[in-house]
Amino acid sequence: MAKESMMTGCRAAAEGAKAAEVEVICSYPIRPYTAIMMELAKMVADGELNAEFIHGEGEHAQVSVVLGASAAGARAYTGSSGVGVTYAMELYSPMAGGRYPVQMTIADRTLDPPGDFGSEHTDAMSTRDQGWLLGWACSPQEVYDNTLMSYRIGEDHRVMLPQMVCQDGYFISHIPDKVILGEMSQVKEFLPPYRPIHPLSLTNPVSHGPQIRPDQGAPMDAMRAQTFLAIPKVIEEATADFARIFGRKYDPFVEQYKLADAEIAFFIMGAHSNTARAAVDRLRKEGVKVGMARLRWVRPWPTHQLAEALGHVKAVGVVETSTSYGGAMRGGNLVHELRASLYDLDTRPLVTSFMGGLGGETIWPADFNYMAGILSGMVKEKRTDRYVYWLGM
Amino acid sequence: MPAFDYKFQQLERLKSFKSVPEDEQYLPGHRTCAGCGPALNYRLVAKAAGKDTIFIGPTGCMYVANASYLCTPYAVSWIHAQITNAGAVASGIEAAFKIAMRKGRHTGPFPNIIVMAGDGGSVDIGLQAMSGMMYRGHKVLFICYDNESYANTGIQVSPMTPYGAATTFTPPGKEIPEGNALFPKNAPQLVIGGHPAVKYVATTTIAHPLDLMNKVRKALSKPGPTFLHILCPCPKGWLFDEKMTPDMAKLAVETGMWSMYEWEDGVYKYTNVPKKYKPVGDYMKPQGRFAHLKPEHIAKMQAFVDEKIKQVQRPIPVAAAVPTKQLA
Numbered sequence: 185m186a187k188e189s190m191m192t193g194c195r196a197a198a199e200g201a202k203a204a205e206v207e208v209i210c211s212y213p214i215r216p217y218t219a220i221m222m223e224l225a226k227m228v229a230d231g232e233l234n235a236e237f238i239h240g241e242g243e244h245a246q247v248s249v250v251l252g253a254s255a256a257g258a259r260a261y262t263g264s265s266g267v268g269v270t271y272a273m274e275l276y277s278p279m280a281g282g283r284y285p286v287q288m289t290i291a292d293r294t295l296d297p298p299g300d301f302g303s304e305h306t307d308a309m310s311t312r313d314q315g316w317l318l319g320w321a322c323s324p325q326e327v328y329d330n331t332l333m334s335y336r337i338g339e340d341h342r343v344m345l346p347q348m349v350c351q352d353g354y355f356i357s358h359i360p361d362k363v364i365l366g367e368m369s370q371v372k373e374f375l376p377p378y379r380p381i382h383p384l385s386l387t388n389p390v391s392h393g394p395q396i397r398p399d400q401g402a403p404m405d406a407m408r409a410q411t412f413l414a415i416p417k418v419i420e421e422a423t424a425d426f427a428r429i430f431g432r433k434y435d436p437f438v439e440q441y442k443l444a445d446a447e448i449a450f451f452i453m454g455a456h457s458n459t460a461r462a463a464v465d466r467l468r469k470e471g472v473k474v475g476m477a478r479l480r481w482v483r484p485w486p487t488h489q490l491a492e493a494l495g496h497v498k499a500v501g502v503v504e505t506s507t508s509y510g511g512a513m514r515g516g517n518l519v520h521e522l523r524a525s526l527y528d529l530d531t532r533p534l535v536t537s538f539m540g541g542l543g544g545e546t547i548w549p550a551d552f553n554y555m556a557g558i559l560s561g562m563v564k565e566k567r568t569d570r571y572v573y574w575l576g577m
Numbered sequence: 578m579p580a581f582d583y584k585f586q587q588l589e590r591l592k593s594f595k596s597v598p599e600d601e602q603y604l605p606g607h608r609t610c611a612g613c614g615p616a617l618n619y620r621l622v623a624k625a626a627g628k629d630t631i632f633i634g635p636t637g638c639m640y641v642a643n644a645s646y647l648c649t650p651y652a653v654s655w656i657h658a659q660i661t662n663a664g665a666v667a668s669g670i671e672a673a674f675k676i677a678m679r680k681g682r683h684t685g686p687f688p689n690i691i692v693m694a695g696d697g698g699s700v701d702i703g704l705q706a707m708s709g710m711m712y713r714g715h716k717v718l719f720i721c722y723d724n725e726s727y728a729n730t731g732i733q734v735s736p737m738t739p740y741g742a743a744t745t746f747t748p749p750g751k752e753i754p755e756g757n758a759l760f761p762k763n764a765p766q767l768v769i770g771g772h773p774a775v776k777y778v779a780t781t782t783i784a785h786p787l788d789l790m791n792k793v794r795k796a797l798s799k800p801g802p803t804f805l806h807i808l809c810p811c812p813k814g815w816l817f818d819e820k821m822t823p824d825m826a827k828l829a830v831e832t833g834m835w836s837m838y839e840w841e842d843g844v845y846k847y848t849n850v851p852k853k854y855k856p857v858g859d860y861m862k863p864q865g866r867f868a869h870l871k872p873e874h875i876a877k878m879q880a881f882v883d884e885k886i887k888q889v890q891r892p893i894p895v896a897a898a899v900p901t902k903q904l905a
Binding site: 207208210234235236238239240241242244245248249250251252253254255256257258260274275278384385386387389390391392393394395396397400 | 628629630631633640641644645646647648649651652653654655656657658659661662665666667668669670672673674675676677679680682685686688705706708709712713
C-alpha cells in the first residue's frame with residue numbers, strides 16, 4: 185500500500201522532479217515557487233538526486249541554461265512565478281520551436297505592478313501562444329502527477345515540446361494536502377528515459393538553429409502547428425497509462441463534476457475548483473442542477489472535448505483568475521476560447537464570466553452561490569445581460 | 578563532493594605554422610563580407626580547438642552571416658543562442674556533459690565548449706549571462722570577437738566602440754561633432770576584476786594567428802571558465818579597404834589602441850609591446866569611421882591611449898580575488 189503523507193504543492197513538485205530523475209536543474213528565487221528549488225537543493229546536497237544544480241543569474245538565464253542542457257541530451261528542469269515567468273519570455277519560442285522538452289514548474293503569482301505575492305494565472309497564461317504544453321493542477325497530488333505525465337507527454341517523439349506545469353501560488357503551493365508518491369518501479373514503468381533527437385554531440389556533429397529566409401519560415405510554423413493536432417492522443421494514452429500504473433484516474437482534458445445533467449455550470453481552472461466542487465454539492469442539495477467543468481490543459485486547448493462536455497448546458501459561467509485587458513469580452517482569458525469551442529454547436533449555451541481570485545484573493549462559497557444565481561437568471565431570461573462580473577466589487 | 582574530473586584532452590602548443598593542423602572545422606560557403614575579421618578569427622579558433630568542440634553562436638554577424646539560409650559552415654556541433662544568453666546556454670551544455678559523464682553515458686573527451694560572441698553579446702546585452710557563467714566556474718571558453726560595433730544590424734554603437742567613431746547611432750553632426758562621445762568598457766578587466774573562478778584571460782588579434790591559436794589552446798587546457806578578447810577589424814563598419822584587415826589589427830597594437838596580454842593565476846604578462854608607440858593618428862587616418870574628427874578629438878584619443886600605455890610600461894601584478902591555484 186503506497187504511503188500517504190501531507191505535503192505542499194511545492195514539495196510535491198520537487199518530489200515529482202526527483203522521481204523523474206531530472207539531470208540539470210536551474211534555480212533562481214522568486215515567491216512562491218522558490219520552495220520547489222529549496223527542496224531540490226537539499227535532495228542534491230544529500231545525494232538523493234544525482235543532478236547538476238545551477239544557480240541561474242535570473243529567470244531569463246534559467247530558461248537559457250535548461251535549453252542548452254536539453255540540447256545536449258539532459259532531462260532539464262526549471263521554474264518560476266509572476267514577473268519571473270514574463271522576464272524569460274524571449275526564450276519560450278526558441279525552446280518550443282527548437283523542440284527541447286524541458287519542464288518549467290510554475291507556482292502562479294500576480295504580475296506587477298506592484299508587488300503582490302498572491303496567485304493569478306496571468307503569468308503563465310501570457311505565454312500560451314509560444315508553443316509550450318500548458319496545464320493546471322488543483323491539488324499537490326495533481327502537481328506530482330502532472331510533473332510525471334508532462335515529461336512523459338512532452339518527451340514523446342510525436343510531441344518533443346517543453347511543458348509548463350502550473351499550480352496556484354499559496355493555495356496549492358503552500359497549503360499541505362495528502363499526497364501518495366509513486367514507487368520507483370511505477371515511475372520507471374510510466375516514464376522512459378529522455379531520448380533526444382540529434383543532440384549536440386562530438387561523434388555526430390549537428391547544427392541547431394541556423395538563420396532562415398522568410399519563405400522557409402512558414403513550413404516550420406506549420407510543422408509546429410501540426411504537432412498540436414497529434415498531442416491530444418498522446419495525452420489520452422499517457423493519462424490512461426498513469427491510471428493503470430498508479431491507480432489515479434484523471435479525465436485527460438476536463439474534469440467533469442456532476443455535469444451530465446447540469447443546466448448551469450462553472451468553467452474553472454486551478455485551486456478555486458476545490459471550492460467550486462463543494463459549492464456544486466451544496467447547491468445540488470438545494471435543488472439547483474449545477475455542475476463544474478475543470479480545465480486541465482490550456483495548450484493544447486480541448487476544443488471538441490469542451491463542446492461535448494458543456495454543449496447540453498444552458499448557461500456557463502467562466503471563472504477567470506487571469507486578466508486580458510481590452511480583450512474581446514473585456515474580462516479574462518478563458519472566456520474567449522471557451523466561446524470559440526462552443527461556437528459551432530447547433531444550440532449554444534449562454535456564456536458569461538466572473539473575475540474572481542484576482543490578486544490572490546479567496547473565492548468564497550457565497551461567491552459561487554451568487555454566480556449560480558446569475559446563471560439561473562440567464563437561463564430564465566434566455567439571455568446574457570453582462571459578459572463580465574467582478575466578484576466582491 | 579570532490580572536484581569534477583573533466584578528462585579533457587590537452588591540446589599541444591603550436592610552435593610554428595608547420596605544426597598548425599590542416600583540418601578545417603569552419604568550412605567555406607558562409608556569407609561573411611570580404612575581409613571579415615571575425616570570420617578569419619573563427620577559422621583560426623576552430624582550427625586550434627579541433628573536432629572535439631561544440632560552438633555556441635549568439636545572434637550577431639557570426640550567426641547571421643555564417644548560418645544564412647538554413648546552412649552552417651561548422652564541421653563540429655553548433656547551436657544558436659540569443660544575443661542575450663550565450664553564457665547561460667553554454668553553462669547548460671557544460672552541465673549536461675558533466676552529468677552524462679557521471680552517469681557513464683558520455684565516455685569520450687569532455688568537449689571544448691566555446692562561445693563565439695560579438696562585443697554586444699559579451700559586454701552589453703550578453704554581459705549578465707557571461708558574468709553568471711564566469712561566477713559559477715563552468716569549463717567554457719568565452720570568446721569576444723570584437724569588431725567594435727553591432728555590425729550585423731548595420732553598424733550601431735556598442736560598449737566597445739572607440740571614442741570618436743561614427744556609427745549609425747553615433748553619427749557626427751553639428752551638435753555632436755565627434756560622433757561617439759563615450760569611451761569603451763574594458764572587457765577583460767570586467768572578467769578579471771570580479772570573478773574568482775576564472776582561470777585565464779587573454780587578448781590577441783587576427784593579425785597574430787599563431788598567438789591567437791595558442792591562446793585558444795591554453796584557455797581550453799584550463800579546468801574552468803576562460804575569456805579571450807580578440808580584435809577583429811571590420812571593413813564594412815570601420816570603412817577601410819577590405820584587403821587591409823590584418824593591417825588594421827597590427828596598427829592597433831603598434832599605436833597602443835590594443836594591448837596584447839595574458840592574465841593567469843593573478844599575474845599579467847604583456848607581449849608585443851612596441852619599443853616606440855606610433856601616434857594614434859596612424860591608426861585612425863586609414864579608417865573612414867574617424868574621418869570627421871578634428872585635431873582636438875584625436876588629441877583626446879591620444880591622451881586616453883597614453884594612460885592605457887602607462888599600465889603596460891609599469892606592470893603591477895594584480896592578485897586574483899581568490900588565489901586561483903587553490904581552486905580545484
